[in-house]
Amino acid sequence: MVLGIDIGGTNTEFAVVDSTKGILHTEKIKTKGHDSFLNYIENLTDVVKLLSSNYSISSIGIGAPNFDSYSNTFSPVNFPWSDVAPFNLAKHLEHEVCIPTSVVNDANAVALAENRYGIGRSVNSFVIITIGTGLGAGIVINNKLFDGSYGYAGEFGHTKVENIDRTCNCGGVGCLETVVSANGIKRTYAKKMNLSSPEVSPVVRTIFEEARKGDKICTETLEYTFQVLGKKLSDLIHVLTPEAIIFCGNISKSLDIYMPLVKKECERNLLNNMRGKTKYMISELLDRQMNLLGPASLAFNKKLDFA
Ligand SMILES: [Zn+2]
Structure with missing residues (x-):
């Protein structure tokens, strides 16, 4: 199974998704409810650590705003933190939990959801x-x-x-x-x-x-x-x-x-x-499903690349 993460302006949502059974488990944290970007990343990492210890996750897919695939960084410019800077979230999570991770622009994640599920x-x-x-x-x-x-x-x-x-x-x-x-x-x-x-x-x-x-x-x-x-x-x-x-x-x-x-x-x-x-x-597809199934589709694709 894979972990799909949707980084939205209000909430960041997590879904553990099985290739046949669909969404098994979801978690949510308030994106803006953090003092700083660093604090947000720490909290996000904690949720990923918890989920990856409870489920056998083979890859992670993330839909993030302003993701630049050339530098592999995302930069949540609309977020209210002074320490926001382009950040390589895939590299960070791969280091923290040793699970292959890929990121896509949130706007493109819906295309992946439609391709796989719609x-x-x-x-x-x-x-x-x-x-x-x-x-x-x-x-x-x-x-x-x-x-x-x-x-x-x-x-x-x-x-x-x-x-x-x-x-x-x-x-x-x-x-x-x-x-x-x-x-x-x-x-x-x-x-x-x-x-x-x-x-x-x-x-x-x-x-x-x-x-x-x-x-x-x-x-x-x-x-x-x-x-x-x-x-x-x-x-x-x-x-x-x-x-x-x-x-x-x-x-x-x-x-x-x-x-x-x-x-x-x-x-x-x-x-x-x-x-x-x-x-x-x-x-x-429902908008809510799209947000999580898109990043999950990315993770399934990544798994295929590694197979
Ligand atoms: Zn315009």
Whole structure:
């Protein structure tokens, strides 16, 4: 069995996963509940030591924010500690518990989960688009994660949309996630309603509900959002020609009625000989499962490499 670890902003979760029985045991520590980065790493190491003494763990997989595969370090820049510095967690844990360990960017971990446990079982090459607070993508080619030469491939959310002058969290202007994300939807709604700020827009769930009841502005907001997404997906397909585009994340759960629109807009922008060849699907894995099954999949893959 393997140990999957998900380093999130609020919690760090641990799952002991068996290749046939699935998740056997989980643990959780509060990520931000530590005085310093060093203190956090010590606590995380203690949990790993405890779990590896109770279970026969053959490898460890970790989903971490800002993981740079070139230097093998992660750097939780959004965390509230003054001693944060790029840290080689795999090397540290291998030294402490003598178990092969690998790390992947948390955004790419979902692609690994889908490949091993979800729709990825029926397709060999796909792009998974996570739509939530922001917009991320993970790329699997021939059943292998493609994360580029330093681990950051798949930053689809920061590709640019024409005629959009919205500033993104990344500092850029006109990024796709300023339109297609929970925040982006609120920004579009606020603009249509002449609101003072997107902060006063209703929550996205309400916008979906009102659109379903026939509200004009909510419907227009969502139609615009998913037209933009469809058009940008055609760029992805032109470059990668995946068998499937899979959607996951909070917003994808409400995407079903807009899927024909996404598909139509995407296909319309494709070259003739590429039309009708891509499957558009919504992930059936739960977000919570994804967070832990992704790193666990990484650990299973690592085990295969060592076998
Ligand atoms: Zn951006």
